Amino acid sequence: MDERVRPEVRRIAEEIDTMEIRGAATIADAVARALRTQAQESEATDPEVFRGELRAAARTLYETRPTAVSLPNALRYVLRGMSSTTVERLRQNVVDSADEFCARLERAQADLGQVGANRLRDGDVIMTHCHSTDALACVEAAVEQGKHIEAIVKETRPRNQGHITAKQLHEMGVPVTLIVDSAARRYLNDVDHVLVGADAVAADGSVINKIGTSGLAVNARDRGTPIMVAAQTLKLHPGTMTGHTVDIEMRDTEEILDDETLAEIGNPTVKNPAFDVTPPRYVDAIVTERGQFPPESIVILMRELFGEGTTEPWADA
Ligand SMILES: O=P(O)(O)OC[C@H]1O[C@H](OP(=O)(O)O)[C@H](O)[C@@H]1O
Known part of the structure; x- marks a missing residue:
């Protein structure tokens, strides 16, 4: 296991692997929140180190279950704006993207339900x-x-x-x-x-x-x-x-x-x-x-x- 990955992220990865967290949408929601946690708890002071940690967390989550594409789609969404040049901006980007992703997921399910x-x-x-x-x-x-x-x-x-x-x-x-x-x-x-x-x-x-x-x-x-x-x-x-x-x-x-x-x-x-x-x-x-x-x-x-x-x-x- 990659030491850069926060314990809470590892726990979520483990629960996806053992299917305590399961169902494509629920998995997507969990991995978005996991990246948010990784960003919030990161002690990195260098933007490149921060980006590396987030990529490592994403890889740990990505490798849990291979079929539900909601998992990589969620990781992509949350990590899409990783170009800022300061750690604080990068952290905020990830937190905002994760929150936006989870809110969109909930809205999408409600809209789909109506259809x-x-x-x-x-x-x-x-x-x-x-x-x-x-x-x-x-x-x-x-x-x-x-x-x-x-x-x-x-x-x-x-x-x-x-x-x-x-x-x-x-x-x-x-x-x-x-x-x-x-x-x-x-x-x-x-x-x-x-x-x-x-x-x-x-x-x-x-x-x-x-x-x-x-x-x-x-x-x-x-x-x-x-x-x-x-x-x-x-x-x-x-x-x-x-x-x-x-x-x-x-x-x-x-x-x-x-x-x-x-x-x-x-x-x-x-x-x-x-x-x-x-x-x-x-x-x-x-x-x-x-x-x-x-x-x-x-x-x-x-x-x-x-x-x-x-x-x-x-x-x-
Ligand atoms: O995203 P929602 O609609 O909740 O679930 C979608 C699908 O995820 C589940 O897989 P598993 O039980 O995680 O293997 C089922 O195959 C289910 O149809």
């Missing part, structure tokens, strides 16, 4: 996968519009984030039915919308989200059930415009079963990919704070937002 809510009708039943604050913002806004919404919630093995979704929907007053993941096709008959979040959206409109999303989308398409992806523009992956692919995180097998059970069943190879890719033809709409988009046209928004290319401020830490 998503307009797609939901009174009496609709949704099916969810994993736990997405962007997706739940749509349901919350629909409920606030006075619509009655019900939910069928997939538990989302291996980490059961569906439990968080069930709890939060219950708190909104939404009646919830919890199902095991493999029951999804059976219950799609009773569903008006599949509503999921995203960890990254690629330039061709592919959606990278929790493992199991693509199978759910294929089944939903087969049943004629619309698939809505709630993803604020922070989830758009600029690298995919220039041909990069999104790295899919492989997580520890212990999330699936313990060593004793593994030995009992003859030590098979166990694979635990955290995400999968849903091709654009299985997605009806990507709902953002800038309105809803057919997946194939999301690249237009990406060009507008990232047209001048992106930097990797953590690269030379």
Whole structure:
């Protein structure tokens, strides 16, 4: 671990790694606050040393989880104005950018929620996968519009984030039915919308989200059930415009079963990919704070937002 990185920043990195802090938007918020802390606690007196510390902190945070693009997008946003010539100005730049970023994130989610809510009708039943604050913002806004919404919630093995979704929907007053993941096709008959979040959206409109999303989308398409992806523009992956692919995180097998059970069943190879890719033809709409988009046209928004290319401020830490 780089000694220049403040203990609080290391703690946040550790919590992202172990998924105590999880969910693409929540991770983005946490890393922006972490950079703010690094800036505030820095004892550097030389601007170049200060910049080096911030880059080192960004690298530590960047290396925690590879798939959710909100993480590098947040780091870029907070570190974009690092050209001042005094430490005090640099510190203020980072603090202001982090505050602005967190405020924008909150606003974007609220605006996105309104757009998503307009797609939901009174009496609709949704099916969810994993736990997405962007997706739940749509349901919350629909409920606030006075619509009655019900939910069928997939538990989302291996980490059961569906439990968080069930709890939060219950708190909104939404009646919830919890199902095991493999029951999804059976219950799609009773569903008006599949509503999921995203960890990254690629330039061709592919959606990278929790493992199991693509199978759910294929089944939903087969049943004629619309698939809505709630993803604020922070989830758009600029690298995919220039041909990069999104790295899919492989997580520890212990999330699936313990060593004793593994030995009992003859030590098979166990694979635990955290995400999968849903091709654009299985997605009806990507709902953002800038309105809803057919997946194939999301690249237009990406060009507008990232047209001048992106930097990797953590690269030379
Ligand atoms: O940003 P919000 O909408 O909250 O979450 C987006 C996505 O992040 C989660 O990943 P994980 O649980 O961190 O692996 C899920 O895949 C979820 O759909």
